[in-house]
Amino acid sequence: MIKEEVQQLINNLIQIEQVxxxxxxxxxxxxxxxxxxxxxxxxxxxxxxxxxxLLTLIDYLTGKDGVVKLSQVPAQKDDFGTPLQTFERALEHEQYVTNAYRQAYDYIKNVDPQTVVIVQDFLREQIDEEAQTLNIVERLKIADENSSALLLLDQELGQRQPATAAAGG
Incomplete structure (x- = not known):
């Protein structure tokens, strides 16, 4: 059985992924x-x-005989401003997520060596998530209000495929 404080920590991370x-x-x-x-x-x-x-964390917790507590997700806005403002908000969110995983890692490393592995994997992935989002923000700043540059960047970002599709299955 998973420790109560570890279960609560994983449920907090689940909530962050839901959001x-x-x-x-x-x-x-x-x-x-x-x-x-x-x-x-x-x-x-x-x-x-x-x-x-989100599903990985749920599976991990249930696999440890833990109780998943899904919380109500706050309503999201329907206007995020310019593309630059939208991606700046995405970058802020990724930085928040990174900080949450960093705090979870700092706590869990001395409490549960198995759980630290999954938290560390997500923390490692956050490096790429922040870098990708920062790259988009910086390129949007370069494009500024140049419609041609915005449309080229839009076209490029449209090429992104889900990881499973990109891996061939």
Whole structure:
């Protein structure tokens, strides 16, 4: 049986992933409505990735005979401003998620060596998630209000495929 404090920690991470998946889905819907379909695609794929994280944490907790406590997810906005403002918000969220996993790691490393492995895996993945989002923010700043540059970046972001599809299965 998993320790109560570890179960609570995992449930907190589950809540963060729930919020992440709905936030990115809301952002995708917003940008899709604004005809930035490539950026919307990128965010939709990101939402799916966050849902995968959510399910991984749920499976881990139930596999340890823990109790999953799904919380109500706050409603998301329906307007995120410009594409730059949208991705700046996404970057802020990724930094928040990284900090949450870092705090979880710092706590769990001396409490539960098995759980530390899964938390460390997610923490490692956050390096890439922040870097990708920061790259998009920086490129949007370069594009500024140049519609041609925005459309090229939109087209490029539309190429993103879910990790399983990219891996061939």
């Amino acid at each position: 992440s998946t709905t936030l990115y889905l809301a952002m995708a819907a917003y940008l899709d409505r604004k005809n930035y379909t490539g950026m919307a695609n990128w965010l939709r794929v990101q939402s799916e990735e966050e849902r995968t994280h």
